[in-house]
Amino acid sequence: MHTHIIASGYASDVVVGCALVTFYGKIGDLNNAKEAFDQVLSPNVVVWTALITAYSGNGRIKEAFECYSQMQGKDIAPNEVTFVSLMDVCARQAALQMGIHLHTLILLFGLDLSLGISNVLIHFYGECGHIEECWKIFRGVKVKDIISWNGMITACVCNGQSLQAMKIFLGICESGLRPTKATFMSVFDACTALAMLSEAYNLHLHVLDSGIELDGQVGNALISLYGSCNSLADAQAMFLKMSKSNLVGWNALLGAYVKHERGESALALYYQMIAEGLLPNNFTMISVFSACACHRRLVSEGKHLHACWFAGGRDHDDVAVCNSLLSMYGKSDNAWEVHKCFSYMPLHNTISYNVLMSACTNHYEIKALQHFNDMLSECLIPDVGSFLPVIKACANQGVLTEVSHLHVRVLTQRAYRHNNVLKNALIYAYSRCNTLEIAQNIFDDLVEQCVVAWNSLMAACINKSLSFTFFDQMLHKAVLPNEVTYLTLITSSASQAMITLASQVHARIICSPFFNFVVGTALVYMHGCCGQLESAFITFKAMQMQNLVLWNAILTVCAHHGKGKETLQCLEQMQLEGLSPDEVSFIACLSACGHDGRVVEAFKMLSAIESNYGLQLIDDYYSCIIDALGRAGQLECAEFLLKTMVSQILPAPGMTILSFCEHHRDLERGHRIYNWILDFELITQRKLLEEKNCPTVLCFDDDTSKMPAFLKKCPWVAMTRSSPF
Known part of the structure; x- marks a missing residue:
């Protein structure tokens, strides 16, 4: 068509040329748009504006402003559409200074009273975070159209004024204007931020009354809205009304499940989606990996899905997907996988590094x-x-x-x-x-010296008694303590040197409104650390209901005091009350067996964990068994068990055997274990270098200056290294 126009000689015509520039701009063909512009003999402001709009509509801010400068060089005055196009690109790029400059020019040209200009200025200042300027312009518009109202709602939502956005929506209804789909999409965001279920119902009714089609976009937004308002039942009901071929709807419900930490439900929905024949996209996988991060037990499933996703030809170039993976591994305390996944990413953003650094703190x-x-x-x-x-x-x-x-x-x-x-x-x-x-x-x-600041001051005191001094000062200044305050005081009191203060803390908490499961569990641990096993049991029994976390606390305290018999009795009683033990429960019991010399019971429990309880065997269980064998002097069995570990994340079990080798003066075995630890670290470092040079762990070599302090103290450090197992 363009070729025929050129051949006919109409390409130089202003009207035809403008139409061609506009056409090519809309389909993103900027080269042909510029060529069509160049063929116009005397382009006027409309043609120049068409080219500027083509550039701005395709995110080419530099070319748009270069075109504007060239137009000024031709002494062609911009019109309203020119400024609307330029302000729109400034809004999308949040180019505040350039936008302010254009606003000044708009005032000079006397175009500030134009409704189109006012609307784009509201949009621009909202995107740049200048909400007061938005209100000033909005109030100055005498006759507002629906775009003006929509722009102000969006500006309020973007700047944390969701309640104001809801009030503006009421203003639309009172003005007699008919809300559009864009209106509802913006006000849904406002209601989502406020998490007001009653308002969500009202908005849903407004949508139905307005006659707007309940299409995929609106329906998906309602699913997300109900999920944010803590009504999964409404989100599910809305989902059932939607077309099952709508992937966005599946993603919206997945997101709602994740928000409520319903990891199992999210995964079940994901597998149902796959069974329906829908292929997941990046947004799906972000929700799926986030679902696996909800519970530690789901991380293994997340790791499997991770492998399947990237085995399908995808790479790690989507930063958002990879960040969800980093978060999943980070929440499961798996620093190795966090570093490995991070090393695969060709690009990182601030969130990527934030998760990586958070993983390092553990x-x-x-x-x-x-x-x-x-x-x-x-x-x-x-x-x-x-x-x-x-x-x-x-x-x-x-x-x-x-x-x-x-x-x-x-x-x-x-x-x-x-x-x-x-x-x-x-x-x-x-x-x-x-x-x-x-x-x-x-x-x-x-x-404002709020309770959070006082808690920070108390939490970090090396001199623990000073925490109580700050606590008294806080009360003197009429700042009310919260749950974290008492947890901080409990932590400060958790040692045998602080028994008196521990009793005072307990007395204060009993009289406070914060004596709940979390604080009660912390008190059990505190009494255990203070050597007050009887007080720990009294606190445990004082709780109205005992949940798994509380039982684990008393199991851990018993194990810490070497009470193997009492620990196993507590485990039995816990199961009689209908609670199933988890990893923490078994680690405490195996540790207690080790301290009490119950090696046979420990091995029986290890066998039952997998066969009777369906739990995976983890290295922490083996570490407890190795500790038990070491205490019993059975170092040969301990060394054999070390070689059969389920996985190799840290050489902690090897360090445990090493300490027993020193205790029993078994230098030959100690030498072997020591070499194993060193070679483990070297192999680990080499693997990371192969995996895109990820710097995860420290490398230990023959230079003893790099050795951990505990190794330097061992008598076999000076011995010549031999091959590992």
Whole structure:
């Protein structure tokens, strides 16, 4: 067609040329759009604007403004449509300064009273976070159309004013205007943020009354809305009304299940979707991997789905999918898989690094700071989620210099300079580094010294009795304690040196409204750490109901005190009350058997775990058995069992045998175990280098300066290395 137009000589015509530029712009063919523009002999403002719109509509902000500059060079004055196109691209790119410059030009040209200009300005300032400017422009529009109202609702939602957005929607209804699908999509977002089920019902009725078709987009939004309003029943009912061929609807219900941590239900829905013949997309897998992160027992299923997903020809180039995987492995405390998955990703964003650093705080705190610096080297801007894990890691390592550097970096980022969450983290960090003066200064600088800040100050005190001093000061300033306050005091009292304070804490809690399962469980642990086994049992029995977590607490306390018989009796009683033991229960019981020399009972329990309870055997069980064998002096059996471990994540069981080898002076076996540990670390490091050079664990070699402290103390360190098992 274009060829025929050129041949006929009409390509130079303004009207025809403008139509061609517009056509090519809409289909994204910018080269032909520019060629059609160049063929117009004397392009006017309409043709120039058509080209600017083509560029802006395809996200080519640089070319759009270059075109605008060329138009100005031709002394062609822009019109309303020109500015609408340019402001729209500024809104999508959040180009605040350029948008303000254009707004000034709009005022100079006297176009600010145009409804189209006002609407795009509301959209622009809303996207740039200047909500007050949105309100100013909105109130200045004398005759508002539905686009004006929709723009203001969207601006409020984007800037955290969801309640105002709901009020604007009521204004639309009162004005006599008919809401559009875009209106409802925006107000659904507002209601989602507020999680108001009654308003969700009202909006659903408004949709039905408005005559808008309940298509996939609206239906899926309603599924997500009901899920956010804690009504899974309504979300499921809405899903059943939708077409089963609509993948977005499946994804919406999956997301609702994940939000409510219904991991099993989400996976069941996923498999049902596959059975219906639908292929999952990236959004599906984000929900599926997030579902597997809901419960530790689902992570193995998530790992299987991970392998299947990428075996189907996908790679790790979708950052959002990979971030959900990182989060899944991170929540299961599997730092190895987090690092491995991270190493496969060709691109990372701030969230990727945040999950990676959070994983490090449990096992490899020394690596968290390195990853933070790596993030900065990739020109990624840290957010609150970036600072928190690295500040915690440096605090727990007691690295005052690095805490100070991080403090300076927080201060240099204006957005976080007065962030109370980060200030509380810094209070904790400086307290852990025994620099209470700086911690106190940050605390005093807080505009509102809320209970969270007091909790941070108390939690990090190296001198545990000082926590109680701060607690008294907090009460004196009329700040009411919360559950975390009492949990902090319980932690501070959990040692035999603090028995008196522990009794005082218990007395305070009994008189508070916070004596619940969580606090009661912590009290059981506290009395156990203080050597008060009888008090632990009294607290346990004082609870109205005993759940699995509470039973695990009393099992762990009994095991800690070497009470094998009592631990096994508690396990039996727990099962009589209808509770099934989990991994924590069995680890406590196996540990108790080890302390009490009950090797036979330990092996019987290990056999029953898989056959009677259907649980997978994990390395922690074997570690307990190895500990029991070591205490019984059966090092040969312990060494044999070490070779049959289910998986190899950390060489902790080897370290356990090593300590018993030293105790029993079994130097030959100790030498073998020592070599195994060293070679394990070297092999681990080599694997990570092969997997895109992922820096996960420290590499130990013959240089004893790199050895862990416990190895240096062993008498066989100076011996010549031999081959491992």
